[in-house]
Amino acid sequence: MSLNRIRLVTVLAVVLVVLLPAAHVSAQLDRLLKGLSQESAGADLSDAKIASGLREALRVGTQNAVILTSKTDGYFLNQAIKILMPEKLQTLEQGLRAFGYGSQVEELVLSMNRAAEQSAPAAKQIFGNAIAAMSFEDARKILKGPETAATDYFKIKTTDQLTTAFRPTVERSMSKVGVTRQYQELLGLAKAIPFLKAESYDLNTYVVSKALDGLFYVVADEERKIRTNPAARVTDLLKEVFAKR
Numbered sequence: 032m033s034l035n036r037i038r039l040v041t042v043l044a045v046v047l048v049v050l051l052p053a054a055h056v057s058a059q060l061d062r063l064l065k066g067l068s069q070e071s072a073g074a075d076l077s078d079a080k081i082a083s084g085l086r087e088a089l090r091v092g093t094q095n096a097v098i099l100t101s102k103t104d105g106y107f108l109n110q111a112i113k114i115l116m117p118e119k120l121q122t123l124e125q126g127l128r129a130f131g132y133g134s135q136v137e138e139l140v141l142s143m144n145r146a147a148e149q150s151a152p153a154a155k156q157i158f159g160n161a162i163a164a165m166s167f168e169d170a171r172k173i174l175k176g177p178e179t180a181a182t183d184y185f186k187i188k189t190t191d192q193l194t195t196a197f198r199p200t201v202e203r204s205m206s207k208v209g210v211t212r213q214y215q216e217l218l219g220l221a222k223a224i225p226f227l228k229a230e231s232y233d234l235n236t237y238v239v240s241k242a243l244d245g246l247f248y249v250v251a252d253e254e255r256k257i258r259t260n261p262a263a264r265v266t267d268l269l270k271e272v273f274a275k276r
Contacts, residue, residue: 082170092253101151112245146204147242
C-alpha cells in the first residue's frame with residue numbers, strides 16, 4: 032500500500048472514531064479496509080498482467096531472433112549483422128585481396144558467420160531464464176520506456192551468461208567449419224608478402240562478441256515491431272498490454 036493510502040486510512044480511522052458511536056466504528060473500518068484490500072488486489076493484477084505481457088513480448092521476440100539468426104545465412108546475408116573481418120586485420124585483408132587472395136578472405140568471412148549461426152540456439156535457455164526472473168517493477172519500467180527498453184534490460188541481464196554459453200559453441204563451430212585453419216593459412220600467405228604485417232588475433236572472442244551484437248540487434252528489431260505494429264502482437268495478452276501502454 033502506498034504512503035498516501037496509509038495516511039488516508041489513518042485520517043479516516045480517526046474521523047470514524049470521533050464522529051461515530053463505538054458500535055459502528057468496527058464495521059465501518061472493516062468495510063474501509065476491505066475496499067482498500069480489493070483495490071490493492073486489482074493493482075497487483077495489473078502489475079501481474081504487465082509483467083506477463085512483457086515476458087510474452089520477450090519470449091516472442093527472442094524466439095524469433097534465435098530462429099532468424101540460427102538459420103543458414105541468418106548472419107551472412109543480413110547486412111546489419113554480418114560478421115566482417117576485424118578492424119585490426121583490415122590491413123591484412125586489403126593486402127591479401129591485392130595479391131589475389133580475395134576468395135580465401137571471403138571463405139574465412141563466410142565461416143565466421145556460419146559459426147555464429149550455429150551458436151545462436153545456445154541463447155534460448157538463457158533468454159528463458161531471464162524472462163522468468165523479470166519483476167513487476169522491471170516490467171512496468173520497460174513498458175513505459177523507449178522502444179528497445181526490454182532489449183536493453185535483457186542485454187544487461189544476460190550478456191555475461193550468453194558470452195560464457197556462446198564461447199564453447201563458437202569454438203566448436205569455428206573448428207568444425209574450419210575458421211582456425213583458414214585463418215592460419217591466410218597468415219601463412221601474408222608472411223610471404225613483403226611489407227605485409229601478419230599478426231595473430233583471437234577470432235573466437237571476436238566472433239562471440241559479434242554474434243551477440245547481432246543477436247541483440249535482431250531482438251531489438253523484434254521488440255520494435257511488437258511495440259509499434261499491432262500485426263506483430265500475435266497473442267491476446269500482447270494485444271491487451273501493448274494497446275494500453
